[in-house]
Amino acid sequence: MAPPKISDWTKAKNGTNANKSPLKFDDFGIYMRHKQSKLVEICKDKVDNALPQIFKDCICYINGYTSPDPRELAEIISSRGGVSIQFLNGKTAVTHIIATQLTPRKMEEFRKCKVVKPQWVVDSAAAGKLLPIFDYSIIDLAGNNMTLKLTKPVQMKQPPHKAGQDSDNFILQFYAKSRLHHLSTWKSELKHHFQSHVTEYMTQKASSSQKDRQIIAHIDFDCFFASVSLLKFPHLAQKPVCVTNSTSTTGNSSADIASCNYIAREYGITNGMWLGKARQLCPDLQCLSYDFEAYETASKALYDYILNIGVDAVLPVSVDEVLVDISSLCYARVNGEVSLADAAHQVAQEMRQHIFESTRCTISVGIGPNVLCAKVALRRAKPDGYVVLLDSASIDQELGACSLKSLPRIGPSLSAKLSQNLNAHTLSDLRAYTLEQLQKCVGSRTGEVLFKYCRNEDDTDIRIIPDRKSVSADISWGIRFNSLQETENFMRSFTKEISRRLKEINMKGSFLTVKLLIRAKDAPIESAKHLGSGKCDSITRSTPLYMYTDEPDYIFSYAWKEVLAVNAPPEELRGIGLQITKLVHQDYEDKQQRLNFALLEEKGKNNKRKSGSDDCDIPSQIDLAVLSQLPPSLQEEIRKRIRLGKVVDAGHKEIEDSPIQVPSQIDPLVVAQLPHEIRKAIEKDIATRGEKCDVLPRLSQVDQEVFDALPEHIRQEIMNEYDREEKEVENEKEMAADTEINDEVTLSQWTILKEGLGENISWEIFITLPKSVQVQTICEHHELKKRHKAVGQKPGMRDTFAKLKGMRMNEDDFDNFLSGWVEARKDIGPDYETEKVIGKYISDLIDIEGNRSTAINGVKWLDILLKGCGNQLWHTTIKRLQRTVIDKTGCEVIF
C-alpha cells in the first residue's frame, strides 16, 4: 500500500467541505470534520515557499504535551508543506504521530504507525531534509513494525453489544478477543501439530525412550502474556503490570486480568481477577492489551527450539508451556565427571538461556523422573529459575510438602473434598490413607491417581497424544436475547461457527450436545460482570445426528430442536454451547461416502459379532447431498427409520465392543433414488466384502404409501432403475412378502409393523421370536391395517386421537398424528372437527404445559407435510393454527 498523499487527503476533505451544512449542536463528528478541513486550509495559507518543502508528503498528528509546543511544531510542519492535525477521527490517514511519550493504550493503538519525538521535526527542519526516524522513534522498532505501512489502524467496526443483534459479527468479535478461546485453540493446534511429529519421532526413537529411565522437563514462560506484552513497553518493566481487555482507566471494571507480572502479584493480584478489584489492591497497576500475534511468535520460538535439540517426546500443555522427554539429551552427557543430575542442570540452563535470547522473556524449568515431579519442580523453580528433582530423597521431601491444590488434576473442588473429608492438605497428609479410603472419598479412578501420587508415581505418558474426540464452541458472555427469533438467529450463526471448525480440521461428527446456561432463579437479572452469565443452571441435551456431517444447516436443525425442547425463555439464556462428538476424518468419510445407514444385515440372529472384525462393517451414513434432494417428508421418513435402526457408528471403536448389532437394512427408497453409478459402486463395495446384497431393493420392500407421495419425476426415475435391472426380482412374490417371511423382516417392514401394532415391541425381541410367531404377528398386522383403511385412517390414528384429546402425547406421537391426518385427507382437505381439536391441543400445550416447542414444531411439520399441496383449505388451516401459536407465544416471527 502506498503511503497516503497529502493531495488525496485534501481532496477527500474538500469533498467533505463541499457538503458543509449547518451544524447541529451535538454533532461532534461533523464538527471535527469541519475543524480538520479548516486546518488544512490554514496549513495551505502557511506554506512558505522560501523554505524547503520537506514535509510535503506528511500528515502529522501532534499528540499531547510536546517541546517545542504543538503550535510551534505545527508552524514548522506547515511552513514546509506538511499538514499537522490535532485530532484523530479514525478515518484520517496520518503519516506521522508526533509525541514525547504515549500511554500504554495509545502505544498499542499506534503500534503500526511511525511515532516520533518532536525533535525529529525540529532536526529535520534544521537539516533541510527528512531525517531517518530510527533515532527519534518512541516505539521499539526492533520488531517488524517498520515493515508495516503507515496509517492509523482502521477502526474496527464496533461489535454488537449483545449476541442477539448481529450474530455473525458478534461471534467473530467475541472469539477474536477471548483469551480463553485463544488458549484452547492454540493448545489443540499444537497438539495436532505434535501428534504427527511425535509419531514420526517415536518410531525413530523407540529404543531410547524406556520409561524407567525417563527424564521429563516441564518448561513454562513466566507470566507469559504480561512478559510478552511488556516487550513493547520496556519502561514499564519495573511497574506492576497486567494484561486485560478493558479500556477503562478507572472505576470498578469487571474485565478479567489475563496475566500479571510478579511485581503486580506482590500486591495480591492474580490471573482471572477482575480489574476493579486489582486496582483496589494496587492503584498504580498498568494495563496492557492482548497481543495475540506476539504470543504466537514467542510460543513458536519456544517450540522451534524444543524440536531442534533432539528431545524424545513433546506434549504441549499450552501456548507457553510444554512437557518434554529429555532422557536422551541427559544420558548423552553423562560420563565419569558428569552425573545425570549435572546433565539435567546443564540442559535446563541451556534451555533458559536460549529461550531468553530468542524471545527476551524468561522461562522456568522443572525436571523430574515423571510428569508429577517435573510439575512440582517447576512450581518451585518459578519465576525465572530451574529445579532438578531426580534423587528419591528430595523427591520424597518435595512431594510430601506439596499442597494438594498445586498438584495436577487437583483443583478447588477436589482439594476441598480432601480437606473436608480426610483433613488432608498436603501429599504427606494423604499418605496415611489406603487406596480404598481414597477411592471412597474421590472415586475409583481419581483415588488411584492420588494413591500413586503419594508414592511418587505418575502414569502420564507424554508420548501419547490421542486423536481429537470432540469439537465444541461455547459462548457465555454477551448472551442476551429478547425473542425466540433472536435465539434462532444466533443458533444459525453458531452452528456455522461449529461447522467452520469441523471443516478446518477436516472432520465430521455424528453426535451433538447442546448446552444451555439459564439464569439461576436466585441470580439477579443483570450479572455482576458486565454482560456476563452470572449464576446459572446448566442444561445439556444430546442427540445423534444419524450421519457424519459438518453441514451447518443440518446441524442447526438438530441443535434448534434441542434448544426448543428445553423450552427456556429467551430472555433467561445466558450461555450456549455446542459440541460435536463421534468424529471421523474427512478422508475416512470420503472412502465411506454415500449410502449408508447401518446395513448390517445379521446372518445368524443370535450371532455375536466377532470382536475386532471389520470385514462386515458397512458404512453407516448417507450422503447429505442425496438426502437433501429428497422431498422433506421423505427426509423425515428416512431420519425416523435411521433412528429406529439405531445407526451403528462404523468408524468408531465402540463397535468392536458392542455385543449386539442391531439388524437393519438400506432404506429401499433411498437406494432406489441413488444415481445408477453410485449404486453400482455400492454393490461392488459390498460384493468385495463377500456379502450377498441386492442394492436395489425388491419393489415389495418399497413402502408404497411413501412412494406414492413422491413427485412424479422421482417416481419415474425409480421405475427406470427397476427397468434397467433384471425384472425378475420385481415380480418375485410381491404379495408373499406381505404375508410370509422369506428370510428376515426388513426394517422398513418392521417400521410399518410396529406402527400398526402400536405396541412397544423392540426389533431385537421380535427377531428372536419363532418364525411362526413372526408370521402370525405380521398377518395380524395386515388385518389391522385393512380395517383401518376401511375407515380412512392410518393405523393407530384412533388411539392417537384419543390421546390428543387427553393431552397424553409426546412430540413424535403428535407429529405422527398430523402425518396421518394429512395422509388421510390430503386431497379432500382438512375436517374442521380435527382442526378444532388440534387448535385446542396446541393452546393447552403452550398455556398449561408451557411446551412451546412441540406446538411450534407440530405446526411447522404440518406445513412441511403440505408443501406443494394444491388444496387451499389446508393452507387456510395452517394459517389458523400458526396464528394460534403466535397468539399464545407472543412471538410474531416463528414461522
Next chain:
DNA sequence: TTAGTGTGGTAGC
C-alpha cells in the same frame, strides 16, 4: 452388568 446420558471438574494466561 452395561450402555447411554447428563453433570461437573480441571488445565492453561
Next chain:
DNA sequence: GATCGCTACCACACTAA
C-alpha cells in the same frame, strides 16, 4: 465505556433394560 467467563477431556452419578 463496558467487555469478549473457552475448550477438550475425563470421571462420576444416574437411569434403563
